[in-house]
Amino acid sequence: MKTKIVYSEKCLGYGTWHVEGPQRVKTAHDVLQAKGYEFLEPKPATDDQILSAHDADYLFNVKKGLVEDSDTPAYKNIFEFASLSAGGALLASKINGFSITRPPGHHSGRNGNALGVYTRGFCYFNNIAIAVKESGKKTLILDIDGHHGNGTQEIFEGDEKEGIPKDEEAFNEWKKVISEDRILLGNKKDNFWEMGDTGPCGPCTEIHVDCRSDEERK
Ligand SMILES: [Zn+2]
Numbered sequence: 001m002k003t004k005i006v007y008s009e010k011c012l013g014y015g016t017w018h019v020e021g022p023q024r025v026k027t028a029h030d031v032l033q034a035k036g037y038e039f040l041e042p043k044p045a046t047d048d049q050i051l052s053a054h055d056a057d058y059l060f061n062v063k064k065g066l067v068e069d070s071d072t073p074a075y076k077n078i079f080e081f082a083s084l085s086a087g088g089a090l091l092a093s094k095i096n097g098f099s100i101t102r103p104p105g106h107h108s109g110r111n112g113n114a115l116g117v118y119t120r121g122f123c124y125f126n127n128i129a130i131a132v133k134e135s136g137k138k139t140l141i142l143d144i145d146g147h148h149g150n151g152t153q154e155i156f157e158g159d160e161k162e163g164i165p166k167d168e169e170a171f172n173e174w175k176k177v178i179s180e181d182r183i184l185l186g187n188k189k190d191n192f193w194e195m196g197d198t199g200p201c202g203p204c205t206e207i208h209v210d211c212r213s214d215e216e217r218k
Contacts, residue, residue, distance in 0.1 A: 005032055006088045006099035007039045014075045020102065020122035028100045042101065045086035045130055052133035053126050053155050058111045062124055067112060072120040078103075082124035089127035093135050105129070106143055109154035117150050129155040148184075148210070184208040 007029050012022035033039070050059055061067050062082060065074040075081070081103060088101035105127035107120050114120075129152055132139045143149035174183055210217070 002037055004095055004097040005037045005039050006042050006092045006097050006101065008041050008084060008101055010084060011081060011101045014078065014081050020104065025100045025102050040091060040097065042084060042088040042091045044083035045090055049090065049130055049134055050083065050086060050125055053129040055111050067124065069119045072122055078124060086125045086127045086130045089131035090134055093131040105151065106145065106149035107151045109151040114151040114154040121147065123151060126151045126155055128152060178209060182210045184210055
């Protein structure tokens with residue numbers, strides 16, 4: 001049985017001039033259609049579903065078009081496009097399918113811009129985070145992009161208010177083999193940053209490493 005593809009023609013309806021343009025998913029759609037894949041139309045994510053990953057103020061601002069940065073313009077009706085794309089991820093996670101809708105999501109954090117990055121990089125709602133929150137399942141997020149998935153990290157990382165300190169012991173071991181400035185601290189679920197006395201993976205440790213070249217890191 002072939003994986004079902006979640007897609008909507010509607011997601012081609014904005015941002016024709018932009019590098020993250022309709023042709024990106026249209027091309028993927030056409031290739032998959034020629035190979036005989038079945039397509040399913042998503043429904044928009046509800047406000048409650050979006051609020052599982054984003055703050056109410058940010059949701060309000062996207063609805064009102066009060067979100068604008070150089071990469072991520074406040075297109076007309078962007079809320080409709082963004083909530084439908086989040087709905088695509090929700091549907092794909094329910095059917096073990098694959099969503100090729102747009103806008104993308106992984107640079108969008110709780111309040112939009114994530115971890116001090118100046119742009120949301122074409123992302124409005126964090127589609128994968130909304131789908132994972134809804135599923136409630138322990139999930140491996142494999143994030144493939146030229147950039148770090150800063151929005152996704154921010155949404156899933158621990159809360160400073162919990163006051164769990166950085167795991168210095170693990171950090172000191174890792175920095176013997178990996179340059180310190182390439183170690184990504186991560187969060188309490190996926191890394192040694194805030195694991196507390198007992199991490200989720202038992203007596204072992206893992207790290208996330210920044211593998212970009214020096215040129216890319218500039
Ligand atoms: Zn990116």
